[in-house]
Amino acid sequence: MSEKSDTATLKIDGQTIELPIVTGSEGDRAVDIANLRARTGCVTLDPSFMNTAACYSRITYIDGEKGILRYRGIPIEELVTKVRFVEVAYLLVHGELPNEEQRRNFSALLNRHSLLHEDMRHFFDHFPQGAHPMHILSTMINALAAFYPNVDLKSLDADVELSCARLISIVRTMAAFAYKKSIGEPVVYPRHDLSYCANFLNMMFDSPIQPYQIHHDAVRILNVLFILHADHEQNCSTTAVRTIGSAQVNLYATISAGISALSGPLHGGANQAVIEMLRMIQEDGDVDKFIRMAKDKNNSFRLMGFGHRVYKTYDPRAAIIKRECDAYLKRIKYHDPLLDVARRIEETALTDPYFVDRHLYPNVDFYTGILYRALGIPENMFTVMFALARLPGWIAHWKEMAGAGTKIVRPRQIYIGKTEEETSGVMANREPQLLW
Numbered sequence: 002m003s004e005k006s007d008t009a010t011l012k013i014d015g016q017t018i019e020l021p022i023v024t025g026s027e028g029d030r031a032v033d034i035a036n037l038r039a040r041t042g043c044v045t046l047d048p049s050f051m052n053t054a055a056c057y058s059r060i061t062y063i064d065g066e067k068g069i070l071r072y073r074g075i076p077i078e079e080l081v082t083k084v085r086f087v088e089v090a091y092l093l094v095h096g097e098l099p100n101e102e103q104r105r106n107f108s109a110l111l112n113r114h115s116l117l118h119e120d121m122r123h124f125f126d127h128f129p130q131g132a133h134p135m136h137i138l139s140t141m142i143n144a145l146a147a148f149y150p151n152v153d154l155k156s157l158d159a160d161v162e163l164s165c166a167r168l169i170s171i172v173r174t175m176a177a178f179a180y181k182k183s184i185g186e187p188v189v190y191p192r193h194d195l196s197y198c199a200n201f202l203n204m205m206f207d208s209p210i211q212p213y214q215i216h217h218d219a220v221r222i223l224n225v226l227f228i229l230h231a232d233h234e235q236n237c238s239t240t241a242v243r244t245i246g247s248a249q250v251n252l253y254a255t256i257s258a259g260i261s262a263l264s265g266p267l268h269g270g271a272n273q274a275v276i277e278m279l280r281m282i283q284e285d286g287d288v289d290k291f292i293r294m295a296k297d298k299n300n301s302f303r304l305m306g307f308g309h310r311v312y313k314t315y316d317p318r319a320a321i322i323k324r325e326c327d328a329y330l331k332r333i334k335y336h337d338p339l340l341d342v343a344r345r346i347e348e349t350a351l352t353d354p355y356f357v358d359r360h361l362y363p364n365v366d367f368y369t370g371i372l373y374r375a376l377g378i379p380e381n382m383f384t385v386m387f388a389l390a391r392l393p394g395w396i397a398h399w400k401e402m403a404g405a406g407t408k409i410v411r412p413r414q415i416y417i418g419k420t421e422e423e424t425s426g427v428m429a430n431r432e433p434q435l436l437w
Contacts, residue, residue: 014041044415068317078317108197114170116190125137134183135269138176139260161252170197187208189205196220201389202215218333219376222375226322229321242258243407247409292353319362
């Protein structure tokens with residue numbers, strides 16, 4: 002196949018067919034096999050979609066070999082230094098950064114819809130003690146459909162914009178309420194005079210006996226963390242959102258499914274797993290021993306927070322997180338012994354051919370948990386923080402999928418089970434049963 006070819010040639014069963022090659026705006030190329038089965042009777046097989054583009058998208062661009070991440074064409078490095086999370090949320094959902102009037106209107110909309118329906122507040126009383134906040138969050142979002150107008154693919158009008166803003170705002174309130182419930186403290190309502198991230202921190206940590214002091218540095222760091230996690234192309238949870246939304250499921254239930262997908266330890270739970278690993282290594286005291294264990298193919302131990310499905314170089318988000326982590330902890334004079342362990346592991350891994358040859362560099366999860374710890378966020382809330390940040394990305398993908406008129410997602414499979422011949426006679430001695 003020529004570099005500049007517009008088609009790929011496939012020979013199968015004596016038949017030669019031409020398959021179109023499509024090219025993205027950044028030069029990504031793909032062989033379009035949409036009509037392959039109709040023309041040849043064959044489908045493609047790609048377990049876990051390791052090499053399959055499932056859609057066209059204008060939202061996020063990643064170059065894993067060069068370590069590039071852009072939202073709507075804007076480099077992540079510029080976004081974290083020049084805008085706040087609310088503006089990035091607007092960018093993802095609406096396709097462009099807001100002007101000053103749009104920013105004020107969007108912020109006002111978020112503020113106006115930050116209150117949870119009072120009847121829903123009592124739902125928190127019925128979750129068992131110790132229920133994971135992610136399960137609570139998923140359930141509560143699903144319940145929103147019963148309290149607010151159902152938004153589905155057939156009603157892409159102003160109600161969608163309202164529901165998008167409501168979700169981005171109210172999920173933050175739900176998360177804070179879930180945390181307060183878990184520690185037995187009274188809930189704190191959102192305030193009209195606080196920004197998005199400041200409001201969340203206040204709802205999390207304010208109490209009648211110890212008012213929370215909102216610090217600019219903490220608010221800024223939370224904005225950075227949320228921006229870095231706001232979207233990441235066709236990951237597991239985003240693919241779940243697009244897949245489930247293609248069945249014309251309402252927005253609330255679709256996002257609830259995305260949260261459920263994110264809750265897995267191999268996806269959103271990875272930052273908590275990193276902290277647990279660092280704590281284990283710190284308690285043992287021998288970092289080199291765990292490096293050797295990670296390199297031993299016969300040992301089940303793995304370094305959490307290293308390597309990425311897409312990035313084959315340093316995760317650009319990890320580079321930002323590391324820089325911000327060092328600067329923030331220094332400013333607030335906070336020493337976390339787990340950071341010392343993390344630095345030691347990274348220094349060793351970045352010079353060890355075993356990790357370098359396998360492109361096992363720190364990813365965004367490696368330092369994220371340390372920053373959340375410094376902010377006072379408990380470990381069982383780490384994945385919830387990921388969900389709050391990812392919400393605008395999920396909504397953007399849901400809107401894009403809906404606007405494209407996507408057919409219901411229905412992958413093919415290659416059946417490798419028993420044949421009818423292999424099961425012949427199995428039913429021979431069974432008497433007909435009366436069905437009821």
